[in-house]
Amino acid sequence: MLDLINVSYDTQIPNNVGLSQDKKVLKALEKWHPGYINWWNDLIPDDFQKSLVYLRTAVSVDPKGWAKFDYVKMPEYRWGILLAPEVEDRRIPFGEHAGEKAWQEIPGEYRSMLRRLVVIQGDTEPASVEQQRFLGLTAPSLYDLRNLFQVNVEEGRHLWAMVYLLQKYFGRDGREEADDLLRRNSGSEEAPRMLGAFNEETPDWLSFFMFTYFTDRDGRMQLESLAQSGFDPLSRTCRFMLTEEAHHMFVGETGVGRVIQATVDAMQKAGITDPYDINKIRDLGVIDLPTMQKKLNLHYTLSLDLFGGEVSTNAANAFNAGIKGRFQELKIDDDHKLHGATYPVSQVVNGVIQKVDAPALTAVNMRLRDDYVKDAAGGVGRWNRALKKAGVEFQFEMPHEAFNRQIGAFAGVPADPSGEIISQEAWDAKRNEWLPTKEDGAFIQSLMQPCYEPGQYASWISAPKVGIDNKPGDFEYVQLHMA
C-alpha cells in the first residue's frame, strides 16, 4: 500500500504522492528537474551554494515529521512534492457544487481557469527568490542569512508544488507552463514575472522583511483561499504550503520588529527622545522610525494591488465554480454560495471614497483584501506595543486603502495616507514624506554590511528573542564556505 504520509525517496524527487508508480508524471518531472537545478545554481552566489546551512526539511507531512533540522548545502536540499494528508470523503465547501464530493481530477469546464490560478501562484514562488538573490552578501547575521535561505528553498519547493500540479493534471499545456515558470525572470524586459510587485527588486534587508511581512502575507491569503478549493490536489498542496509560509510570516514580523528594537535601543542609549530627529538617529547606525513608516507605506500598498480589482467577475466565477474560496471558508457562517448576498466595497463616488454594497459574489477579492488588512494590522499593532513599552512616542500606521494604488478602484486616485483625495500637485509635493526617496534608499544601503560572526548582529538590527530550533544565541546557523 502507498504510504502517503512519509516522504519517499525512491525516486530522484522526494514525494508523498507515489511518484514511482506514476511513470508519466515522473518522467515529465525528471525532464524538468535539470532546468530547475540550473535555475537555482545560476541564481544564488556560489559561496553560499557551498556553505552548510541549518535548514528545516520535511520528512513527512504529519505534524511530527515535517520540521527536521540539519546542516545541508542548498543545492542538495531535498525539494520535493508534498501534499497534506487526504481528508476522507472531503466535500466541496462552497460555490455551485457545495456539498458534492471534492474532485480528484479536473472537471473539463474549469480547466483553463484552474490552470491560470496555478500558473499565477506558481510564478510568484521563483520570482521572490530572484528578487532576493543578492541579499546574502549583506546579511546582518548568520541567523538572518539562514532565515533568508530557508525562505528561498521553501519558495523553491512551492514552485515544485505548482509544477507537479501542472505536469500531473494539465497535460501538454501544463508542461509548457511549467517550462515557462523557469523562463520568466523577475525584472526581465523580455519575460517579466506576471505580477508587478514581483518585478520590483528587493534591494536591502528592511525591504526583505517588509516584503515577507506584507507581500508574502498576500501569498498566504491566496494559498488559504486555494486550500479551500474543490479540486482536492490543489487544496492538499496549498494546505501543506501554508505551514511553510508561516515561517516567511515569522521572518517578516520579527525582522521588522528587531529593526525597530535596535532603533529604539540606540535612541535610548544616546538619550534621543524625538523619533523625528532623523539625522542624529541615523548617525547611530540605525534606521529611523519615520523612514520605516515610508517603507511600510510602500510595501503595504504594493501588496494591496496584488488582490486585483475590488469587483471582479473572474473572482466570482472561480468562487461559483468551487475553485477558489474565501479566507477560512469553513469558519464563515453563511450559505457558502452567496446567493443574493451583498458585501460593502470601497469606491470613489463623485470624488469621495464611499462604501457601496456590491453583490458578494463579485466582491470576494475585496473580502479577501479586508481579511488581509485585518491580519496585517495585527503585527503592526505588536510593533506599536513594543514602541509603547519602550516609551517612544511613535506609532506605525497602515495607510488608507486608497493611498498609492495602481490597480482597482483607486488606481491613479491621488489620495493621501489618511484617505483624503487631494490634487495631484499636492500629492506630488508630499510624495517624499510618504514614500521612500532615493536618499532614504541610499542611507539604508549604506548600513548593509555583512555580519558573519556567530552570535553577532549588525548595528541596525537586534538579536532575536528565541533561536531557530531552540538553538542558543551563538549558534552557527550557516557554516560559510569562504572561497
Added chain:
Amino acid sequence: MNAPLKQHLIDPEICIRCYTCEEACPIDAITHNDDNVVVDASKCNFCMDCISPCPTGSIDNWRVVATPYSVEEQFEWDELPDQEDITADDGASGDGVIEALDDAVAALLAEAHAGAGGRAKAPASAAKPTVNLFTISKPTTATVQGNYRLTAEDSDGDVRHIILNLGATAFPVLEGQSIGITAPGTDADGKPHLPRLYSISSPRDGERPNYNNLSLTVKREDQGVCSNFVCDLKAGDEVQVTGPFGATFLMPNDPEAKLLMICTGTGAAPFRAMTMRRQRTDPTDDGMLTLVFGARTPDDLPYFGPLAKMPDRFLAKHFAFSRLPGQPKQYVQDQLRAQTASVTPLLQDPKAHIYVCGLKAMEQGVDEALADVARSAGLEWTDIRDAMRNDGRYHVETY
C-alpha cells in the same frame, strides 16, 4: 485545592498569529481571538503535534499552575506570566516547591532532600527550572549517543558516562536537576517498573554546547534492574525519559557565589555539571569552587583523570580514599576537618553555597564534620545550616 498541573501556553510576545498550531491540533484545543492564540488547558492532552510546526518557538512554553489560566485570561495577555512559586499543601513533596508532578518521583526527591534538615529552597539567583515536562504516562524518547566506562578496567566498580541526545525535543535542564529513566519490562508483580532518577552531569547547554544532549553518571548495581539496563545501553539505542525533575538542588547564577561541593561516587554528577557551567560562563574566576570527593580508590573515582587536569586555582580538590593499600581509611568528613582553615570562612560567607550529594550513609559524617569545623570557630552548625538552607544555600541530595 486542585493538585498542581502542567499547563501549555503560547508566548504572545513571540507568536506571530499564523494559526499553524491551530490547524495542527488534532483535538481543537487551540483557539484564537483578535489578539492572541491560546491553548485550552481543559482540552490539551500534550500530544505535542503543535510543537514542531510552529515557526517561532512561541508554542513551547509551560507553567506549573495550581489553577490553569483560562482561555479568556490568556486572550488578555501581552506577555507570559512568570512561573509562580507553587506550594502544594497536599502534594507528596510536603510544603515545598514543586520538584516533580509525578507523585512517585516527588516522593523520591522529598526523601533525597530530607537530609538538609528542613524545607529545601532553591538559591535566590537560580534560573527558574522547568519541571516534569515529560511525565511517566507521557515520556519522551532520547537516543544514546555514547556510553563510556569511567572507572579503570580492573576496578570492580563499573561507573558509566552516558550521553543522551534529545533530538528535536525541547528538554530544558539546569545543573542539579535529574531525569527519570524507566527500564523496560515489568517487576515481579507484573507492574511496569517505576522510573529511576539520575542526576544530569552536563551543564544546561548540553554535554557539548549547542547540541541538544545531556550526560548521566551511572553506577552498575548488582541487582539493579535499571542501572544494568542503562549501563548496557549502546550508541543508537533509544530510551524513554521523563523529567526534568528537581526545583531546589540548583546552582546560583550569581557569578560571585562560592560553591563547596561534597560528594561520594556518582554523587559527583551534579557537581560536574556545575563546574562545567562555571567553566563556560566564568572560566577565569579563580577561587570560587571547592570539591570534596570521596571514593574507595582513584581507579574507582569517576572523572578522576579530567578532574586531576583541572587547575586547583579554578577548582580546589580534596580527595578522600577509603581503600588505598597501606594507607588509613579516609572519608569526606576527614577531608572536611583537614580543610577547616578554608571551610570555616565559607560558613560565614553570605555568598557561599554548600552542596552534599551521594549515598545516604555520608550525611551523618558530613554533618558532624561541619559541626566540628563550625565549633572550632565558636559557631553553632545547626543554626548556620538552618539559616543557609532557608536562604537557599544549603542543599542535600542523598539516596
